[in-house]
Amino acid sequence: MIAVYPFEWIDSLLLQTLNPEKTNIRDLSENDLTRIAENLSRELQKIPVQLKCQIFTLQKKKQIRLLVCKYHSSLVYLLDNAIEYQKSTVFQTGILYGIIETVISALDDLLAFVESRYSNYLSLDARAPLSYVLVFRKEILLRLEDIKDKKIVNEKNSQITDIVFAALSDPGLNEPECKFTYRKILYYKALLKQLEAVTDTQERAGLFSGIDELLIEMNFNYHPYICYFINQIEARIASKESLIDQINELLHYYKELSQLPSNKKISFDPDRQNIKDALENWLSQEIVYMEKKLELALKTNSGDLKPLHNRTLNDKIECDLSADQIALILRATDEARVVKARSMNYFFKIIVPHLSTPFKKELSYHSVRSKSYTPEDRDKEKAIQTLERIIKKIKSY
Numbered sequence: 508m509i510a511v512y513p514f515e516w517i518d519s520l521l522l523q524t525l526n527p528e529k530t531n532i533r534d535l536s537e538n539d540l541t542r543i544a545e546n547l548s549r550e551l552q553k554i555p556v557q558l559k560c561q562i563f564t565l566q567k568k569k570q571i572r573l574l575v576c577k578y579h580s581s582l583v584y585l586l587d588n589a590i591e592y593q594k595s596t597v598f599q600t601g602i603l604y605g606i607i608e609t610v611i612s613a614l615d616d617l618l619a620f621v622e623s624r625y626s627n628y629l630s631l632d633a634r635a636p637l638s639y640v641l642v643f644r645k646e647i648l649l650r651l652e653d654i655k656d657k658k659i660v661n662e663k664n665s666q667i668t669d670i671v672f673a674a675l676s677d678p679g680l681n682e683p684e685c686k687f688t689y690r691k692i693l694y695y696k697a698l699l700k701q702l703e704a705v706t707d708t709q710e711r712a713g714l715f716s717g718i719d720e721l722l723i724e725m726n727f728n729y730h731p732y733i734c735y736f737i738n739q740i741e742a743r744i745a746s747k748e749s750l751i752d753q754i755n756e757l758l759h760y761y762k763e764l765s766q767l768p769s770n771k772k773i774s775f776d777p778d779r780q781n782i783k784d785a786l787e788n789w790l791s792q793e794i795v796y797m798e799k800k801l802e803l804a805l806k807t808n809s810g811d812l813k814p815l816h817n818r819t820l821n822d823k824i825e826c827d828l829s830a831d832q833i834a835l836i837l838r839a840t841d842e843a844r845v846v847k848a849r850s851m852n853y854f855f856k857i858i859v860p861h862l863s864t865p866f867k868k869e870l871s872y873h874s875v876r877s878k879s880y881t882p883e884d885r886d887k888e889k890a891i892q893t894l895e896r897i898i899k900k901i902k903s904y
Contacts, residue, residue: 513557514581516550521585521610525592532597540602544609551613555620562625575628579621583636586614590637631690640687643695647675650699666735667718671702674729674775694773698725714763723767726774728782737789744793750801757797761790798856805860823863828893830870831886833862834879836894852876 512518520543524530558578565571589611592598598607618636622629635643651672675695705717715723722732740760747753769783779785826833837858841851848854859872 511557511561513554513561513578514585516546517554517585517610517614518581520546521588521592525607525610527592527595527597532603535603537602540606543606547609547613551616554617558621559624568628571625572628575621575625576630576633579618579625579629579633582614582618582621583634586611586618586636589614590641629689631693632688634686635689635692640692643692647695647699650703651676654699654702667716667722667732668702670729670732670735671698671718671722671727673731674727675699690777694725694775697773698727698775701725714760715767720767723764723769723783723786726770726782728779728785729775730779733782733785736786740790750797750804754794754797754801757790757794761787761794764790798853802856823861823868825863825865828864828889829886830864830867830875831878831882832890832893833859833864833870834875835882835886835890837875838879839890 522529524535524543525532562571562574565574589607593607593611598604618639654668655672675698701721702718705721719736740757744753744756747756764783764786767783769781771781774781828836837855838851840846841848841854846854848857855872855876859870859875862870864870
């Protein structure tokens with residue numbers, strides 16, 4: 508069976524008869540325009556039947572998918588041309604205006620039929636027709652205005668929503684050369700729906716606002732938002748007096764961020780890294796940098812880090828154990844996963860500087876850690892006795 512091109516008449520009408528560059532449109536008589544309108548009505552009834560017959564004869568899904576995609580792209584192309592013609596002055600008034608409107612309406616109906624009937628065979632990465640994008644853009648702007656009218660309780664949320672609104676109301680949507688896919692339209696609709704639902708009625712105890720959590724979950728990897736997020740963390744870190752406080756703040760951010768969900772199957776920008784991965788990578792690099800800076804500060808006792816030095820000296824906890832016994836208990840605590848540090852070395856680095864013994868005020872975490880691997884029997888016995896005393900005390904509560 509030889510397949511017939513179902514859009515042959517509409518294709519010829521649009522690309523030849525109604526093309527201002529190939530035909531003197533003004534020479535068309537009212538009778539011609541009447542016949543065009545009548546034929547359009549017949550074609551609109553005939554084409555869906557032809558499409559269904561052609562698809563029904565195919566056996567393989569791959570063949571159906573290829574045919575549906577081919578006809579869908581043809582309709583998008585014809586519809587885009589019709590919208591471009593509509594901008595011409597010759598189509599602005601009179602019966603020609605009504606004809607081009609009828610053509611656009613017919614193509615819209617055919618496109619809607621293909622998309623609804625054969626949606627399973629269409630790619631979400633296919634370019635959406637310009638008419639659909641223009642209508643969708645109007646919908647976006649209206650919904651954004653409604654969201655803006657909602658009360659935002661703090662300045663931070665206001666700044667975030669301004670960034671989101673700038674991204675969603677991008678004027679590039681109105682440009683014919685802009686490739687706006689169905690996947691992107693679905694993402695915009697889902698994000699708008701979530702934004703309409705989220706409400707921050709009060710200040711939150713956590714580091715992230717409700718809008719932050721939503722945008723991370725929706726993988727809103729818009730570059731200006733990522734930069735804004737990082738700037739906010741940097742400002743909060745800079746407000747801390749000592750390096751230890753700064754590292755603790757970074758770790759706090761890292762912990763809370765790691766607990767947030769983020770959908771890796773969707774994204775605002777498919778060409779960019781997942782937002783949670785990008786932020787976690789930035790935080791981990793900052794933590795490594797700060798730790799090295801702290802290590803250097805402790806070695807050099809730098810004058811500009813005096814708040815850190817004073818805190819290290821004044822805030823120590825004295826343990827009634829030797830350094831060897833402390834080492835054993837800390838190593839066992841880490842290996843038993845009572846605490847979950849990034850590494851044993853990191854665990855010793857954070858804990859040991861805050862401890863002292865009756866005989867030694869300054870403990871090196873390197874030295875203490877190395878002693879945990881060469882324990883003497885008397886130190887193991889003393890550590891066990893200490894833990895048994897703790898167990899006995901807990902049982903007495």
